[in-house]
Amino acid sequence: MSARLLVRARRRLDSFQLDVDFEAGSETFVLFGASGAGKSSTLNAIAGLLHPDEGEITLDGEMLFRRELGGARVNLATRQRGVGYVFQNYALFPHLNAADNIGFAVRRQPRAAQQVEKMLERMHLSHLGKHYPHELSGGQQQRVAIARALAHRPRLLLLDEPFAALDQPLKERLQVELLQLRRELDLVVLYVTHNLDDAFAMGDRIAVLQEGRVLQRGRPEDVLAEPADSDVAQIMGIRNIFHARVTARSPEGVQFDWDGITLQAGDEASVDTGEWATLYIVPEEVKIIYPDVPLSDTVSHNVVDAEVNGYQRAATHHSLRAKVSNGAIVETRFAPSAYSELDLKAGAPLRLALRPAGIRVLRQRRGKRR
Amino acid sequence: MSARLLVRARRRLDSFQLDVDFEAGSETFVLFGASGAGKSSTLNAIAGLLHPDEGEITLDGEMLFRRELGGARVNLATRQRGVGYVFQNYALFPHLNAADNIGFAVRRQPRAAQQVEKMLERMHLSHLGKHYPHELSGGQQQRVAIARALAHRPRLLLLDEPFAALDQPLKERLQVELLQLRRELDLVVLYVTHNLDDAFAMGDRIAVLQEGRVLQRGRPEDVLAEPADSDVAQIMGIRNIFHARVTARSPEGVQFDWDGITLQAGDEASVDTGEWATLYIVPEEVKIIYPDVPLSDTVSHNVVDAEVNGYQRAATHHSLRAKVSNGAIVETRFAPSAYSELDLKAGAPLRLALRPAGIRVLRQRRGKRR
Amino acid sequence: ACSPAEERASDPLLLVSAASSLSRVLQQIRVDFETTTADRVVFNFGSSGSLTQQIRHGATVDVFASASQQYLDELRHEGHLADTGLTLHGRLVVWTPPDEEPVATVDELTALRFRRIALAHTKLAPYGRAAIEALQSSHVLTQVEPRLVQAPDVLTALRYAESGSADAALTALSLVGDTDGRWYTVPADLHLKVQLGIAVATGSPRAQQARRFVDHLSTPAAVSIFEANGLFLTTAQTAL
Amino acid sequence: MWAPLLLSLQVTVAATLLIICIGGGLAVWLARREPRGRALIETAIHLPLVLPPSVVGYYLLIVLGRRGPVSTWLEWDLLFSWPAAVIAATVVGMPLMFQASRAAIASVNPDLEQVARTLGASELGVLWRVTLPLARRGVIAGVVLSATRALGEFGATLMVAGNIPGRTQTLPLAIYDAVQSNDTDLANAMVLLMTAVGFVSLWWVRRFDIGPRPQRSGTPV
Amino acid sequence: MWAPLLLSLQVTVAATLLIICIGGGLAVWLARREPRGRALIETAIHLPLVLPPSVVGYYLLIVLGRRGPVSTWLEWDLLFSWPAAVIAATVVGMPLMFQASRAAIASVNPDLEQVARTLGASELGVLWRVTLPLARRGVIAGVVLSATRALGEFGATLMVAGNIPGRTQTLPLAIYDAVQSNDTDLANAMVLLMTAVGFVSLWWVRRFDIGPRPQRSGTPV
Ligand SMILES: Nc1ncnc2c1ncn2[C@@H]1O[C@H](COP(=O)(O)OP(=O)(O)OP(=O)(O)O)[C@@H](O)[C@H]1O
Ligand SMILES: Nc1ncnc2c1ncn2[C@@H]1O[C@H](COP(=O)(O)OP(=O)(O)OP(=O)(O)O)[C@@H](O)[C@H]1O
Ligand SMILES: [Mg+2]
Numbered sequence A, B: 001m002s003a004r005l006l007v008r009a010r011r012r013l014d015s016f017q018l019d020v021d022f023e024a025g026s027e028t029f030v031l032f033g034a035s036g037a038g039k040s041s042t043l044n045a046i047a048g049l050l051h052p053d054e055g056e057i058t059l060d061g062e063m064l065f066r067r068e069l070g071g072a073r074v075n076l077a078t079r080q081r082g083v084g085y086v087f088q089n090y091a092l093f094p095h096l097n098a099a100d101n102i103g104f105a106v107r108r109q110p111r112a113a114q115q116v117e118k119m120l121e122r123m124h125l126s127h128l129g130k131h132y133p134h135e136l137s138g139g140q141q142q143r144v145a146i147a148r149a150l151a152h153r154p155r156l157l158l159l160d161e162p163f164a165a166l167d168q169p170l171k172e173r174l175q176v177e178l179l180q181l182r183r184e185l186d187l188v189v190l191y192v193t194h195n196l197d198d199a200f201a202m203g204d205r206i207a208v209l210q211e212g213r214v215l216q217r218g219r220p221e222d223v224l225a226e227p228a229d230s231d232v233a234q235i236m237g238i239r240n241i242f243h244a245r246v247t248a249r250s251p252e253g254v255q256f257d258w259d260g261i262t263l264q265a266g267d268e269a270s271v272d273t274g275e276w277a278t279l280y281i282v283p284e285e286v287k288i289i290y291p292d293v294p295l296s297d298t299v300s301h302n303v304v305d306a307e308v309n310g311y312q313r314a315a316t317h318h319s320l321r322a323k324v325s326n327g328a329i330v331e332t333r334f335a336p337s338a339y340s341e342l343d344l345k346a347g348a349p350l351r352l353a354l355r356p357a358g359i360r361v362l363r364q365r366r367g368k369r370r
Numbered sequence C: 001a002c003s004p005a006e007e008r009a010s011d012p013l014l015l016v017s018a019a020s021s022l023s024r025v026l027q028q029i030r031v032d033f034e035t036t037t038a039d040r041v042v043f044n045f046g047s048s049g050s051l052t053q054q055i056r057h058g059a060t061v062d063v064f065a066s067a068s069q070q071y072l073d074e075l076r077h078e079g080h081l082a083d084t085g086l087t088l089h090g091r092l093v094v095w096t097p098p099d100e101e102p103v104a105t106v107d108e109l110t111a112l113r114f115r116r117i118a119l120a121h122t123k124l125a126p127y128g129r130a131a132i133e134a135l136q137s138s139h140v141l142t143q144v145e146p147r148l149v150q151a152p153d154v155l156t157a158l159r160y161a162e163s164g165s166a167d168a169a170l171t172a173l174s175l176v177g178d179t180d181g182r183w184y185t186v187p188a189d190l191h192l193k194v195q196l197g198i199a200v201a202t203g204s205p206r207a208q209q210a211r212r213f214v215d216h217l218s219t220p221a222a223v224s225i226f227e228a229n230g231l232f233l234t235t236a237q238t239a240l
Numbered sequence D, E: 001m002w003a004p005l006l007l008s009l010q011v012t013v014a015a016t017l018l019i020i021c022i023g024g025g026l027a028v029w030l031a032r033r034e035p036r037g038r039a040l041i042e043t044a045i046h047l048p049l050v051l052p053p054s055v056v057g058y059y060l061l062i063v064l065g066r067r068g069p070v071s072t073w074l075e076w077d078l079l080f081s082w083p084a085a086v087i088a089a090t091v092v093g094m095p096l097m098f099q100a101s102r103a104a105i106a107s108v109n110p111d112l113e114q115v116a117r118t119l120g121a122s123e124l125g126v127l128w129r130v131t132l133p134l135a136r137r138g139v140i141a142g143v144v145l146s147a148t149r150a151l152g153e154f155g156a157t158l159m160v161a162g163n164i165p166g167r168t169q170t171l172p173l174a175i176y177d178a179v180q181s182n183d184t185d186l187a188n189a190m191v192l193l194m195t196a197v198g199f200v201s202l203w204w205v206r207r208f209d210i211g212p213r214p215q216r217s218g219t220p221v
């Protein structure tokens, strides 16, 4: 039988209510959500470190936990659950050096020393086996924690932001190794992250969490392409989400009234005239119009007046936030070299073209207005 | 006088040797480097938690530390250095709740309660003031640590991966706030990160660290555009770095012999025929050639045979690693939707076009061969 | 109001340091004494050795009642005690618990039913020394020696037997009066006299009252209380 | 029965305060430092624990006695007064406070002390607001142990303070007297009283012991 | 002087082992749990600390005596033998071990115990490989305190073991005798010997105390 994890758990923590429900097979299943969404609490429940008020957790058909009105109670001890857990704060044993931390579970096994040696190597820590946790850098500590969980050979691997303290090249290498290992050992891996790229790189499927609940599950591409509602869209990093009313439909697309601005969208969304819709504008498709250059064809639609509100740089793009005439803030993204001649200080006036191809409608169930 | 921090410190830690040297003004100065590069150790030295074997640290003209052959020794107590330090592991006081952690330094000041309240609000933690650290999520703990350091009103802010546990939207908001605050208070901010986008978003200037040494300093865009050597290039996330020999120069560009493959580069690098050069290929400019479609103009140069070596997904792009005929691994990047018809399983043969415009030469001092 | 020492010096209470084994009899005499005079007495009970050390190192007491004449002599020699005082002697008894057949001679202690025989410290306590002598004079010491259990003082020796931890105790007649058990008084000629002494301290800030108290101890009323408790007056050196 | 109890409480409170100050101070001093002769200092502190209390009392007698330094230099005649009982209880209870709280203080995560320093706390502030709260349990254990030891102190007290009813007779001494004079009922009553005092104070002190939170700053579990 | 020393060491070692097992076990049990009547249990453990040792000895005498349960049910006649001294020392030293190690065990970061459980450690394994090593300092403090207390135990021992030279006369009893008989030289010599024993054992135990590393898993500082 293939590996399979079922989780249904409800737990009140003060003012926070955890109420999650998902299943994962032999795959990397990503728990994605903002800070405080309940990701770590979910892992704790699965590991048996947090007892749900109600719920059921099974792994490969074996009941790990069950507590329900009228049902028999089950609560398998943590050590019998066969999980490997990388804590968000690592929780390394301060009295053991790196090698002994990793060897904690396997110490008694034959060839334990070699196993530990191999793990250290895998984590690029060979020279640091004798270091105690407080003699390791943050990223080195994190790798020891990963190695320790792996060495235990679990059925189910719980990773709480396991690469958050690692640099990009190292992270990528370890991610590849982890995926390989997962396949070899047919593990269920739960992977907590709030980095979208990591979610895509690792996740066969993803669950989007907010305030303790699972908002949407699915393949990462699918969730990004069709977020269930504007909350999911926002969590998935989609920018420029707005509500607008459909004023007309034509073969070329839909026309919206967006708080006083008329928008022409290329999207052939199945929305009817008069309805409210949630739409988003892809920031790369928002262009800044050079004031003294005649409008080219590509930027001749949806031209709005705006005012610079903020400017941010990243390695491969810059982004600018502008307040458009109806008061909304629109983000635009472009190559670092673009628009360098323009004056983009906060408050400077400018004109934006919101290209129709970049205006998409969220295919959502009747959304709440925000 | 404008704020100014000078750091020169040397310290042996077991097999690791810290040997840093940089200065920062009223700006956000990013310490960038791989795991174990010595970033945290550098901050510790500045805060007075690690004593250099030799060196000198001054802040706004005041000597914080000095220890030199034949010089008078200075070692200002940590509490007099006026630093605010966000530890990589947060180091929250477990016996104090969030509000009391934040108020630790200001407790006695008038209006301390309001100050704390405001800080909690700023960090989006208003409802969690009464929670103890172990009742907070990882990201919430991290924000408490940031608020605590800020509330102290330091002259110099040391941030050790301060947003590593936060989701993207929250991180961006806090980054903007932090930059504002820095400007208002005219602080020197040292910002440790290994996330390139963060380095660009926050860093007025950046220092690239490796094995305890500063390899290069400068504006992030400049360092990325002109990395001092292939190590820096690699740390800055530049892919496909290779060594090749210049075989010819022509008005259109340079021709290289890359371990048996002839490469045409668009770059007008100042390299002479016969010289060795370090070059890199921008992964976005590597195109996969559809086997049955005639070569278009854009992909007619530098066509090489290759074999799929790995495939990785991210949110906004996918990337493929291919082993080309001379044995090198070349990474290519493309939109998630591209090439979906192709069979890109590991081992599948394919042809790549390395567009001349994407082949750049590192302007470096005589580099070591790797 | 001032230093503790001055406070104590001006305190009208007469402080009598006394061996714990004398506590019963001295309490009775105090009642008698306090009905005849206006003086008030307070006791400081302890082991004679400790009390001796206290006096030696300058503790302010008015009267010292030692379970061992030897300590008294030492202190007197060192000048801590005045000549005023009296000497008593006690009687050694073989005490047996109520459920045990009492003995009629010391020899009977060789009987095997006496698996453990408690006695006081054989070097420091006069009753302990006397017990050894009595056993020796009865020619049974070598036989019973392995069965002897040495308690720190006569009181504890009695407790051992009372609690059933020992089958018999060689203890003081002065202690057994109110016990349930039975006892055999060892003939006085089997051991050297067990001498107890009471004397006035030279450092006493209430020398007058102290002497009055010591004098009272040799009055017929006090002597009869002593005798009722198994203690007998040997000599008395009165103050006047 | 009540006079000895009150005196005992008075002596215990005074001794405990002294023990907390001196023993706690020594513990703080020696928790992280390694002064030369540290082992000697520690042995000296522990000595009253290995010696029979009455022998400790004997040495105290010499120190406090008429020819001792306290009497000749300070002109304090403390023998047979309740302060002498306080001194005896202090000396005998000290090692308990010292050892238990030193261990706890040495176990505090130094990072947390460091971060307090970066926040401008003085060394005293660090001690008071970080180290001691985090070492709370061990320090309280030390206080409990030394206070109960002080409450039960007997041998050394008997030696230097005497056993004078109404003046220096503490509850343990009264119990001893009662046992000696075979007054089992009184003895048992006073033992019960002692037990009650112990129970109440343990119960009271436990509230601090549990404290607000466990010592960690981890992820919720 | 040498016979009492050897006997003292023998008694101390045996008592310390008992204390570690029983006191340590109770500490582990009560460190994290709140069974009903916990305060009562703790009071009972602490009782020997608040009572004068000789009174403890008196009660032990009753328990161990010929009419007590140990003698009548178990048919063990322990009085006036060295095992009785061991029992006296154990009872008197127990609260020190209990209190000091309970505090240390309760202060261990529960996350670390949890992570050990996820790594398949049994409860005993967690205790042995995580909790105790991390509570090391406090546990050692407890052992040191109770061992030295056992070494110096006098009042209760005197009561139940007697003071039989060569058989049950431990070093403290010998010192007491010497002091009582005003043999100052012998007393001082034996006190010096006691001090030396204390010094050597403290010095020896300190090696474990310092241990490999401070208790934290933080960034290097
Ligand atoms: N013991 C507790 N008592 C009260 N509230 C708690 C407790 N533990 C957690 N919480 C709350 O539960 C919520 C979820 O916490 P959790 O650690 O699961 O978040 P998370 O998704 O892992 O966040 P992060 O990405 O910041 O680590 C948080 O708001 C936190 O404050
Ligand atoms: N006390 C110590 N003893 C020995 N080596 C140490 C000690 N402290 C740190 N090191 C070593 O020094 C190097 C630098 O550590 P540092 O914490 O400064 O790295 P870092 O750049 O902050 O890395 P990361 O991004 O992983 O946090 C590491 O290799 C670490 O193992
Ligand atoms: Mg978390």
Ligand SMILES: [Mg+2]
Binding pocket: A137, A138, A139, B039, B040, B041, B088, B160, E219
């Ligand atoms: Mg670091």
